[in-house]
Amino acid sequence: MTTAAPDPCRWLLALHSSSDLLGVGLQPLGQAEAPVLAVFPGGRDLSAGLFGALEQVLPAAAWPSLGRLAVAIGPGGFTGTRLTVTLARTLAQQLGIPLDGVGSFQLMAQRLLAGDQSPGCGRVALVQELPRHGWVAGLYGLDALAPGGVAEVKVPRLYRSEADLEEAMGPAPRHPAMALVPQDVEQLLRYSQAAALAQRPGPWQSVLPLYPTSPVEVGHP
Helix, strand or coil: CCCCCCCCEEEEEEEEEECCEEEEEECCCCCCCCCCCEECCCCCHHHHHHHHHHHHCCCHHHHEEEEEEEECCCCCHHHHHHHHHHHHHHHHHHHHCEEEEEEHHHHHHHHHHHCCCCCCCCCCEEEEECCCCCEEEEEEEEECCCHHHHEEEEEEECCCCHHHHHHCCCCCCCCCCCCCCCCCHHHHHHHHHHHCCCCCCCHHCCCCCCCCHHHHCCCCC
């Protein structure tokens, strides 16, 4: 069975709220036009402003013209990530369109490996220190067959000791896991455009927030 190519008259919408900001990106699906990028306050106040921010980029009346969605699934803030993932899943289900869920660390890795900051060895470890708890880290490598050109070698998880972190990440250069909005939104759009070009299905059911740590546990000293 052959899947239809992306419809150039449809839109690709990307949402990223894994940091303390909300990033929204909009681009014609299947085209290389420069995207519309917007940044809004995020974090715990996102529940009150998410729909308003989205409508500033694409009014609700135009949402049926969406052809594909992309959302950053974390690691990131519990509230912000959960809200945008839930919204993206709901829109994808109701509109019957594909949804790409991409890790926020993977978007950083795409930026580092493909851009001027490339470590030069083809792999990079993204590390976020959590005081008194350990480190959340993921490992990424260049892969021409993966959407966005970068594969997730090891999914981000919590490492309790420096020794465990060293063993898992190996010799790959370490970089702080720092989101850059809207640059990472551009990476999210690039990933989803590549997935659409490769005619990947993008089922919304499999897109879930990534929580390497328990919100209850991390919230206590």
